[in-house]
Amino acid sequence: MAAGAGPQCIFVHVGLPKTGTTFLQGLLRKHRAALRDSGVWYPDDGHRDHFFAALDARGDHVFAGGVRPAAQGAWPRLVRLAxxxxxxxxxxxxxxxxATADRAQDALAAFDDAEIHIVVTARDPARQVVADWQESVKHGRQHRFSQYLRHAGLLGGERTDDAKRPAPFRAQRLTEVLNNWGSGLPTGRVHIVTVPPAGATPHLLWQRFASVVGIPEPSRYLPGHDVRPNTSLGVADIEVMRRVSAYLDGRLVTTEFGAVAKDLYAQQILPRVSTTRPPAPPxxxxxxxxxxxxxxxxxxxxxGYDVSGSLAELRPRWTEGSRAPDDWEPNEVIDTATAATAELLLEVAQLRRDASARRRTEGTARRLLDAARHPSAMIRRRR
Structure with missing residues (x-):
């Protein structure tokens, strides 16, 4: 494809969170060069380009309690690339x-007269409500599930919402998101991709998404072990994470918390030691x-929106015997915390070994460099 003529059409994927978005983004990023050659471009020079652009588009550069300066002007930059x-x-x-309706429409207006399509990946609300709460805990929120439900207005009463801390479940309100982003567009250009039921292969979600966007031969890009969806935590695991956040009590800055507490501890360590099943709504x-x-x-x-998948998949499927998110046993939490501590010690030991090996390599490199720069001095030392 020749650059400079402008896009034939632009697809804007606006969520919802916890609907396989990380999995899809990983595939798009991994295969972006091949996809571009086939006529579909995912303009992403760094894994946070779209994240910062999204913050800028919604007019709020704060995420997980921290201001992200890189978000300033990120949406216009991404638009220019597109x-x-x-x-x-x-x-x-x-x-x-x-994003609010006004912010969404302003973001789309930046594309001038390009043909715009909105894509929304959607999953049944039973899985979404638990996943949304769990993700908030991974990001440092310390509320129990029952508190989350009250703040979200899902157990009666009004939802708690303000500019600084949006109400829980806000990003999961599917019809609100569709109205905010899809108003003014022909219904055929608003696409809903339903997430397959639990237990289905993630390949199916990719194939549905790819068919909407028009990716040729999507099976060429089927994921391997290096592209994985986020792992759901068990009832004891998420309680441990909630308590760890409380003990940290803000002592990690936002970027440190994201790298160490969320990405390492919640995403890697806890799934490694998990012995309890993911929870379900009470x-x-x-x-x-x-x-x-x-x-x-x-x-x-x-x-009359375009649907890839089946709307029936948006209906909850209940599994008897499932445990509610707050239904954990003290001994389970103790065992999980103990096992996670052991895994962290192993992780620290490996990091120390790696650092020691790097220091030895750097020392050898410095000696060789000195020898190359001052060969006569090295000869005198040997004598």
Missing amino acids: MDFDGTVLIGHEILAT EVLRPRLEAIAEEWISEIDER
Whole structure:
């Protein structure tokens, strides 16, 4: 494809969070060169380009309690990259789901007269409500699931929402996101990709997503072991993470917390030692979640949006014997914390070995460099 003529169409993937977005982004990033050769460009020079652009688009450069200066002007920069490609362009990040209607329309207006498509990946609200709470704990929130539900307005009452701390579940309100981003677009250019039920191969989500965007031969890009979806934590694991965040009590700056507490501890260490199953919503919440699912399905069906997958997959599937998120045993939490501590010690030991090996290598390199610069001095030393 020749550059400079402008895109044929632009697909903006606006979430929802916890619908396989990390998995899809990993595939797009890994294969971006091959995809560009086939006429589909994912303009991403660094793994946070779309993240910062999304923060800028929603008009809020704060994420997980920290200001992200790199977000300033990031959306116009990404738009300029997109508009310089003659083909199909795909951009987006799940936090775009939190943009207000005004911010969403301003973001789309930056593409001038390009043909814009909105893509929303959606999953049943029963899985989403637990995943959304769990993700908030990974980011340092210390609320129990019952507290999360009250703040989200899912157990009666009004949801708690303000500019500094949006209400829980806000980014999961599917019809609100569709209205914010899809208003003014032909319904055929608003695409919903349903996430397959639990246990389905992640390849199916990729194939559905690729068919919407128009990626040729999507099976060429099927994921390997290096592209994995986020792992859900068990009931004891997430309680340990919640308590660890409380003990840290803000002593890690935002970037340190993200790298050490979330990416290492929550994403790697805890899944490694997990012995409890991921939780499910308590029975008292089931009628509310079933009603939400029916609202979603009815709205999408009435509006005539394009659907890849099946709207029936948005209805919750209940598994008998599942445990609620706050239903953990003290001994499970103790065992998980102990095992995670042992894994962390092993991790620290490996880091020390790696650092020692680097120091030895650097010392050898310095001696060789000195010898090359001052050969006569080295000869005198040997004498």
